[in-house]
Amino acid sequence: MFSIGELAKRTAVKVPTIRYYEQIGLIDPPHRSEGNQRRYEPDTLDRLSFIRHGRDLGLSLEAIRDLIELSHHPERPCGRADAIVAEQLAAVRARIARLKRLERELDRMSGCGGGHTVGDCYVLRSIADHDLCASDHD
Amino acid sequence: MFSIGELAKRTAVKVPTIRYYEQIGLIDPPHRSEGNQRRYEPDTLDRLSFIRHGRDLGLSLEAIRDLIELSHHPERPCGRADAIVAEQLAAVRARIARLKRLERELDRMSGCGGGHTVGDCYVLRSIADHDLCASDHD
DNA sequence: CCTAATTGCTCTAGTGACTAGAGGTTCAAG
DNA sequence: CTTGAACCTCTAGTCACTAGAGCAATTAGG
Structure with a gap:
């Protein structure tokens, strides 16, 4: 107990x-x-x-x-258990793929070291303008 | 407008x-x-x-x-913007690493084809008993 | 100009998987 | 027997939306 x-x-x-x-x-x-x-x-x-x-x-x-x-x-029969796990596996793989695209994007954005001001911040411009993105994330 | x-x-x-x-x-x-x-x-x-x-x-x-x-x-200065993105990048990398461990685990679990019954289902046993896990996921 | 279809409005409540807090009760150690 | 930790219930909050009810405004066609 x-x-x-x-x-x-x-x-x-x-x-x-x-x-x-x-x-x-x-x-x-x-x-x-x-x-x-x-x-x-x-x-x-x-x-x-x-x-x-x-x-x-x-x-x-x-x-x-x-x-x-x-x-x-x-x-x-345990087909349903298999199916649940297979589903989850597919979801996990999809999430990994998506996150990898994001990783590339964020990595590219964070490249520009400090020292500069918000006015010409690459990070902010990157987020503001999707066209600057190297790949299609999402 | x-x-x-x-x-x-x-x-x-x-x-x-x-x-x-x-x-x-x-x-x-x-x-x-x-x-x-x-x-x-x-x-x-x-x-x-x-x-x-x-x-x-x-x-x-x-x-x-x-x-x-x-x-x-x-x-x-735009250090804060850099920091936010760097933080996010670290979080994304951590999530990827974790998901990859899960992927391995799920993949291993789903290996046993159908035909058998719930009674000796590897999937269910795997979830029930963490010790069956190949690696430490999480 | 009239009507019908579409789009818009506010407000409330629900989702998933918990987490936090208030205000009170029970248990186990000394 | 006292103290302090652990327990109880209940309500409400989190995040980022999403759904629905019940009504009002706009727009396109006739």
């Missing part, structure tokens, strides 16, 4: 976040102590770590909810 | 977003027609394009607000 603080420490999920997950039905409401404080069974550790890890992997709470639902039916 | 719809078309910023920008003081309230509709001077085009471009580059509205403030004082 863990208090919510214990659980938070062990899973690296913050206390208010745990309460939030309970509120939106992502984890089951636990039993309470005589004084109405939450007391968790050990298996909540796994559930919460699963959520945490999924979040770290960039999954939405909705996707995680789906995966949890899925894991309650071990006999079903 | 542009209507808000015209402005939206020319800057690729949506109508409600323009109103939102006005509401938070990022663009000045324009004159109104007799019937209380917004009528914009051509220079709003530049301002809005600047905001749009900044957003595309990943800048927060706060950062953009700073840059606009800055551009009203052309005589000042």
Whole structure:
């Protein structure tokens, strides 16, 4: 049996976040102590770590909810789990591509050292005038 | 003089977003027609394009607000503008690095083709057990 | 000049995934 | 038994929009 603080420490999920997950039905409401404080069974550790890890992997709470639902039916084919991860992988790859374009752009903009004034600041002109961009970012 | 719809078309910023920008003081309230509709001077085009471009580059509205403030004082040194962009560049690079770790992880997870069931799904086990991860993503 | 379609107006509330704070209660250590 | 940390609920705030209701103004066609 863990208090919510214990659980938070062990899973690296913050206390208010745990309460939030309970509120939106992502984890089951636990039993309470005589004084109405939450007391968790050990298996909540796994559930919460699963959520945490999924979040770290960039999954939405909705996707995680789906995966949890899925894991309650071990006999079903797991194509849906594959699909969720594949989707996320594609999203991650797209984000990387986009960020790389931005990186090039920002790098180019930040090239001009200090010493000059706002009046002829390359950074500001770059942002003001998209045409100065080397590539199409976005 | 542009209507808000015209402005939206020319800057690729949506109508409600323009109103939102006005509401938070990022663009000045324009004159109104007799019937209380917004009528914009051509220079709003530049301002809005600047905001749009900044957003595309990943800048927060706060950062953009700073840059606009800055551009009203052309005589000042522009170190602050440089700093904002440098900060953003560092953030983008960090995000890229993190996403690449995630990409590796997701790619590894999604390797196991379909046909099997949820009960022994590698994807689900991977998320459940961080120790299965090849690298430390995050 | 009239009508219909489009565009505009304000205002409120919702999104995702939390985070912060107020104001009070319970628990565990000494 | 006292103290201080941890807990409780509830509301509201964050960011950058987005959606919808219910109405008013503008514009194009006939």
